[in-house]
Amino acid sequence: MLPRLNLKCLLLASAFSLAGMVAHAETLRVAIGYDPISLDPIATSDNGSIWTQLLIFDTLIRPDKTGEGLEPGLAESWTVSDDGLTLNFKLRDAKFSDGTPVTAADVQFSIERAASEASGWGRFYRPITSFEIISDREITMKLAEPFTPAFNNLALFAAAILPKAQVEAKGDAFFDAPVGSGPFMLTSRVRGSRVNLAKNPHYWQQGKPFVDEAVLEVVTEPSARVIKLEAGEVDVALDPPLNQLKELDAKDGISVGQTIPYRADFVQLNTTRKPFDDERVRLALNHAVDKNALVQGVLFGAGKPAASAMPVMAYADQNLAPYDYDLAKAKQLLAEAGYADGFEAQLVVDSGAATSRNAAIALQAMLQQVGVKLKIQMLEGGTQWETTKAGNYDMSVSYTTSDTIDPDQIIGFVAVNPERANAYHTEWKSDRLNALYVEERKTVNGDARGAMFKEMIQILHDGAPYIFLYHPASAWAVQDKVKGFEILPTSNFRLEDVQIEN
Amino acid sequence: MFLAISKRLLMLIPVLIGITMISFLLLQIMPGDPASRAMGTRASPEELQAMRELWGLGKPLWVQYLYFLRDCVTGSFGMSIFHKQPIIDLVAERLPFTLAIVGYSTVIALLIALPFAILAAANRGRMLDNVIRQIFVVVVAMPPFWLCYVLILWLALRMGWFATGGVGDGFVANIGRLFLPSLVVGLSTAALIQQSLRAALIDTMKADYIDTARAKGLRGREVFLRHILPNSLISTISIIGVRVSWIIGGTVVVEKIFSVPGLGSLLIDAIVSRDLPVIRGLTVFFAIMVVIVNLITDICYALADPRVRLE
16 A cells, blocks of 8 residues: 555655656747758758757857857867967766767768758868867867868857767758757757757756747748737847837837847949949949938848948958048049930849948938939849849849958859959959958958958959948847847847746 | 439549640740759759659650549649648648638528528518618628628627637537638628528519418418429529638638638648649639539439439
8 A cells, every 4th residue: 555655645745746747848939930941951051941950959169149259168178279270179067958068070070061061061170171170179180271261161050969869870860859969959849930949858968958849930021020029929029110119119028129230231333334433423322321221211220231231240440431421522423434315224123132222212312412313113132133133234223241250251242253253243353352362261360460451351342342341230129028139240149048037 | 313413423534634735835935944943042053853753743745644634533633832742631631720710601501591591581671671782782792801700799899709720620610610710701701692582582572382382272371482482592592502612712811810721821822932733733623613513503403303314
């Protein structure tokens, strides 16, 4: 009789304790705009996937909260040799969410996988040509020739560290129920609807995450995300409509925040066509645009004027000022170039991007004042890309975002010609800038490399193959009880730092 | 009957071949390179080329078409470039929600439309008839996106009776969750049904056999339930058929606002991301659904009205 009673007590006790745990389980609910497509870090480039992966997996090093430097991730310390050819990492005592330790073999496997043919990000990691496992907790990577961005690229989601044994055993099926060393682990997901995450009990940051569970609710409509927040169905709403920010902030129990992520918006100018081949015309256009008015009118104040087509990131020159709004100077420059009466041009814009559309209409009115008549042509996003790529345009409202914290990728894209995009389809080129680009990639991180970037950005600013517009902010809105939520300049967010106050 | 249905199913084959050809060729004309869309704007030419090879985008058109036909016949409808899953799996994840809205909204539409149609027909030409008609004209004229937000702000946010969107786990949870989206879709269906059913009821009331029924001494109620209503509902069947075909792929706005992962938003997302296999596969899938719905409509017609034959 006694043992049975004991068992009963035990069952009862455990039932109570379970009930207690359930009652105390804190869940953070986040409304996000994108449904993750896949949790395989080397197969994706969409925001939903990247943000979710970064909650489940860790990288060796990661961007710090300012977005301009790096901080330890799974590697607690590292050294880079003076010639930039040898990278050494010491791993911290970390475990995957199933309790197995993270080892140097996992690191080698993951980076080699990220460099493989199957990877969408292979070119970022192929410069690393060999690995040497020194111990379970120490690994050295070697490059055949100097390529500084390779180190910084290890902070990218694509270089997430995966458990070798499990990925090899399960293949692609691993990513349906992934195991990582990040703050959260996947419990279940309903495609197109939500991702359920639970705290990783083995997470290496003591005491984090603060919440027990997190739910990413996929709500693609920005207004619907705000409504969900107001109804108390979610604790955090990402990217609320910018025109509702002020109103939201004024509401009781809700506060909003914003960050300037790695993004720059601009108008591409086709420098193979007249009159955009004349630098004076390009400068005139830059002086004729009131960037502050655009930030207020188009972004509802959530952003700042841009001085360049480069996002504000590592090695950015904080002192470089945007072109001032000066109609007299613009008119004078146009007159010098022989366009005293202005000219007509076509402005291509993505019909699906509301902000760009509004910016185009504002630009039309602003440039009218110096006699430049714009005809706005709305094209579907994919078509716009094809049109500018083919060089079949005068002006096009566009933007760029950076995947990595190293500015190498993005400067190659918006300023170098010939390169992948030939200075982003403006066909503008500067030999000095091209030479600096080659040099920068061989120079180890530090002041010398920083000076090269500053010079390149200055040349881009002076050459003005774009009308530089603004850096729009990424905004969020939270219930007041949510503490510590922020969007990082890399556009993702660290839910492990978030607390819910009761 | 069985023979007639089999015949109709056989006639499907040429229709479907036509549809596969048209959807395939139209997408070839569509500008936008799926490889550069998938790889992001910063991919190198070599990477883009590798991607095109992988998806067979560089193969001759007729070869690509034959691959597509093979995928349709084997039932996978092709592989999604973005989701890297067979399209039929993507459809299977979303179809339950779409079908739920189809069914739910139709029930709501009938519950609203039937009483008002009967009331209007019984009072034809009078004040009440006019008021009902005006109300339904307003309902049919309301833009769905506006109605969605009004319902959310009023019933979900102010009154707190419903969730503002999203789907739940299991059947019971979704009865509440899918009510508002189904109501929006159902209201416009109701407006269409009410108007046609009212007209049909009035027509039927004037028919000779109704006079006969009355003459042989049936009471008003019995005449109505046994003769007038069944004979008038036939027009309603065809309206429901047309609406169902439309709802399967056409409720994108409602799906987006209420965050319902349905087939409509799958199609729109695929168009935006240039996921050609998904656009193609879904077009064919929708076509099959429309043909099947039409067939079911015709069968219902034949069952409801013995004079109609399935030929």
